[in-house]
Amino acid sequence: MAKLIKQGALQDTDPWSTDTDGYRLVTLEQWQNERDAVLAELSAGRTGLLLDSHETADLIGDDSRHFPLIAVNFPKFADGRGYSAARLLRERHGYQGELRAVGDVLIDQLFYMKRCGFDAFALREDQDSSDALQALSTFSVTYQADVGEPRPLFRRR
Amino acid sequence: MYVYDKHDQQLLNERVAQFRWQMERYLAGKIGEDEFLPLRLQNGIYVQRYAPMLRVAVPYGALNATQLRALAQVARDYDKGYAHFSTRQNVQFNWPALEDCPQILADLAEVQMHAVQTSGNCIRNTTTDEYAGVIAEEITDPRPYCEIIRQWSTFHPEFAYLPRKFKIAVNAVPGADRAAIQVHDIGVNIIRNDQGELGYRILVGGGLGRTPIIGTEIRSFLAEEDLLTYLEAVIRVYNQFGRRDNKYKARIKILVKALGVERMQELVEAEWQRIRHSDSRLTREELERVAAHFTAPDYTPLTDEPQELVSARAANPAFARWLGRNVRQHKQAGYAVVTLTLKQKGTAPGDVTAEQMDSVATLADRYSFGELRSTHQQNLVLADVEQRELFNLWQEAKALGLATPTLGLLTDMICCPGGDFCALANAKSIPVAEAIQVRFDDLDYLHDLGEIDLNISGCMNACGHHHVGNIGVLGVDKKGEEFYQISLGGSCGGEHSEEASLGKILGPSFARDQMPDVIARILDFYVAQRSDGESFLEAYRRLGHTPFKEAVYGKAD
Numbered sequence: 001m002a003k004l005i006k007q008g009a010l011q012d013t014d015p016w017s018t019d020t021d022g023y024r025l026v027t028l029e030q031w032q033n034e035r036d037a038v039l040a041e042l043s044a045g046r047t048g049l050l051l052d053s054h055e056t057a058d059l060i061g062d063d064s065r066h067f068p069l070i071a072v073n074f075p076k077f078a079d080g081r082g083y084s085a086a087r088l089l090r091e092r093h094g095y096q097g098e099l100r101a102v103g104d105v106l107i108d109q110l111f112y113m114k115r116c117g118f119d120a121f122a123l124r125e126d127q128d129s130s131d132a133l134q135a136l137s138t139f140s141v142t143y144q145a146d147v148g149e150p151r152p153l154f155r156r157r
Numbered sequence: 158m159y160v161y162d163k164h165d166q167q168l169l170n171e172r173v174a175q176f177r178w179q180m181e182r183y184l185a186g187k188i189g190e191d192e193f194l195p196l197r198l199q200n201g202i203y204v205q206r207y208a209p210m211l212r213v214a215v216p217y218g219a220l221n222a223t224q225l226r227a228l229a230q231v232a233r234d235y236d237k238g239y240a241h242f243s244t245r246q247n248v249q250f251n252w253p254a255l256e257d258c259p260q261i262l263a264d265l266a267e268v269q270m271h272a273v274q275t276s277g278n279c280i281r282n283t284t285t286d287e288y289a290g291v292i293a294e295e296i297t298d299p300r301p302y303c304e305i306i307r308q309w310s311t312f313h314p315e316f317a318y319l320p321r322k323f324k325i326a327v328n329a330v331p332g333a334d335r336a337a338i339q340v341h342d343i344g345v346n347i348i349r350n351d352q353g354e355l356g357y358r359i360l361v362g363g364g365l366g367r368t369p370i371i372g373t374e375i376r377s378f379l380a381e382e383d384l385l386t387y388l389e390a391v392i393r394v395y396n397q398f399g400r401r402d403n404k405y406k407a408r409i410k411i412l413v414k415a416l417g418v419e420r421m422q423e424l425v426e427a428e429w430q431r432i433r434h435s436d437s438r439l440t441r442e443e444l445e446r447v448a449a450h451f452t453a454p455d456y457t458p459l460t461d462e463p464q465e466l467v468s469a470r471a472a473n474p475a476f477a478r479w480l481g482r483n484v485r486q487h488k489q490a491g492y493a494v495v496t497l498t499l500k501q502k503g504t505a506p507g508d509v510t511a512e513q514m515d516s517v518a519t520l521a522d523r524y525s526f527g528e529l530r531s532t533h534q535q536n537l538v539l540a541d542v543e544q545r546e547l548f549n550l551w552q553e554a555k556a557l558g559l560a561t562p563t564l565g566l567l568t569d570m571i572c573c574p575g576g577d578f579c580a581l582a583n584a585k586s587i588p589v590a591e592a593i594q595v596r597f598d599d600l601d602y603l604h605d606l607g608e609i610d611l612n613i614s615g616c617m618n619a620c621g622h623h624h625v626g627n628i629g630v631l632g633v634d635k636k637g638e639e640f641y642q643i644s645l646g647g648s649c650g651g652e653h654s655e656e657a658s659l660g661k662i663l664g665p666s667f668a669r670d671q672m673p674d675v676i677a678r679i680l681d682f683y684v685a686q687r688s689d690g691e692s693f694l695e696a697y698r699r700l701g702h703t704p705f706k707e708a709v710y711g712k713a714d
Contacts, residue, residue, distance in 0.1 A: 056398075077192065078318050079318065080316070080320075081396060081397055083317075083318065083396070084315055084393055084396050085397075108179060111314075112314040116315055131187070138171065139168060141164050142168075143313075144312075144313055144437070150435070151436045152309075153164060153308070154308075154439070154440065154442075155436055155443075157162070157164060
C-alpha cells in the first residue's frame, strides 16, 4: 500500500488500496456512461471516483456528493489543475467525503493541497512520511481564504 | 510604504524556515533536481550560466533606505559587490552560492524583503508606475492596490502551479500607460466610471515573449471592492483550461486567443458571479487600512521655483540639462521627482555596486524621506525631493555616476542580462548596449534626438522588452554565431500615450560589430526626415516601415 496520510496521520490500512471487499474507483467516463449501475452500488459505500487532472470539477458537480471518496490525480506534481478541482468540489459542490490526492504527490505541495480541501494524501512511494506530516503545518498564517478558513486574513486581522 | 505587521512578518519567517528545510533536504539528496526546481524558482533562484541567480522582489518598486543597505550588504557578503535592477523592478544577484540562499533570504526577511514568487509558474511581482503617489495626473495612488494584490497572490494555495508564469501590472494615469499594462497577463487600469466611482478596467492576455500580443479588454468596469474575486476568477479559468502540453503555448494570452475574448469573458463572468459575494470581496476597512500606509510624507510648505534652484540652473548648464531630463514635476509645491539613471557609460544597464547602493540609501535619507523606487526602465527614483535641494543632490548623484542626463533618451536603454549571465540567451546583450552607449555619447546629439526607447533582449523570451522598443534589438543564434535582429515602431504606451504597439522586424539580422552603424543609419534617416518636434516614434508612424528599411538595407531594386 502507498503511504497514506489521512486526517493528519499516517495510516496503517486503507481499504481503497486493495481490490478486496469490493472497494473500487470508477473513472469520470464510467460514471457518465454507467450512471445507474454506479448509483446502485454506491449505497455500499465502497465506490469512489477518480478525477483525472484534465477533468474539471464541474463535470461531476453536485453528483460528487454520492461518493464517499474522490481521488484527484496529479500525473505530474507541477500540474496544478487538481488544486482548482479540489477547491471547487468543496466550496461549490458541497462535497464532504474524503478528498484524496493521488499520483505524483510530494511533500512540498501538501500544504497547498490541504488548503484546497484535500484531507488525504497518497504519497509517492519514495516520499518520507514523517517529513510529509511536518509539511502539513508549514505556515500558521495565510493571506487568502481557503477551504478550511473562508475568511481571508483581512477579515481576521 | 507598506510596513509589515505581525502576521506579515510571521508568514515571511515561516517561508524562510520552509525554504531552509527544503534546501537541506535537497542537499541531502532527498529532493530530486526536477522536484526542487519549482521550489527554488518560487524562492527566486535560477541556475544560470555560471552560477545561481537570486532575484529579490521589490514589490511594485517600493524600497526604503534600510532595505537598500541590506541589498548592498548581500552584494558584499554573498556576491561580487554589485546587483542588477531588472525590468520587473526587482533586484538580481548574479553570483551567490546556492547553499547560501536560505541565509540571504533570512537576512532579507529582517528588513521585510523576500524573493517570493519572483520566478516559477505562479503569480509574479505586481508592477506599477514608479511615480505613483507623487504626480498630479493619477486618479489615485495605485500602490495600495498593488499591495492588496501582493498579499492575495502570496502563497495562493490554488495558483502556485499554473500552466506558466503570470504577471499583473497596474496603471492609474488616464490617457497613459505608465506600467506597460497592455503587455501583461492581466492589466489593471484604475479608472472612474460615469458616476465618478473608483474601479478598474481589466485587460487580459497581453504579453511579450515568443508570441507578443497586446492585451484585450475583458471588463470595462469593475467596482473597487471586486478586485480580488475577479482576479481569482480569471486565474481559476486559466488554471483549469490553459495549455500544459507545450510551455511556449501555456501563457494566458494563448488561451484567450484560442477561446476568443468573448468566450473567455463568459467563462470568467460565470466563475466570478459565483464568488463575487464571498468573504474574499474586499472591505472598505481593508482598502483604508492598506491605503493608510501610503499617505503623503510630512512635506514642508514650500513654493515652486525657489531662488536656490533658479540661480543654480542659470549658472550651470549641465545642471539645467539634468533638470530638464531627469527631474519631473511633483504634485506638491516646492518638491520634485528625481530619477537616478543606472545607465552610466561602461556599466550594464541596471547594474549598481554595493557602494552606490549605500550612497543612494544615504541620498534617500537626506533628500527623500528615506524611500526610493525602482523602475521598469531599470533606474532608481527619489520621489520627494525639495526643489531647493536639487542642486546639492545633483552634485552628489553626479559624483556617484548616477546623474547621466539621459532619462528617456536613446542611451537610457532597457537591456536584459543576456548571454553574459543568462542560460536561456541566444546572444549577449550587454556588449551591444555598451557599444551603443560608446558610439552615442554626445549629450547634445542625444538631446536633439529626443525620446527614444531602445530595448535589447538576448533571446525571444524578451526580458529586455524588445517588442515594445521604438527600436528593438533581439539576439538570435545563427549556426552558433550571435546575430541581432532589429525591429522598429514598438511602444508600451508610456507617459504620453496609452496606445501600445508591437515593433515590426526591419530585415535580416546583423553581426554585433555592425550594430552601432546600423543604429546610426536609422537615426540619421529619422533626423533627416523629421518635422518640427516630431519624436522618433511619431516619425516612424507617419513615414511607415519601408523608408526606414530602405535607409538601412538600400532600395530593393
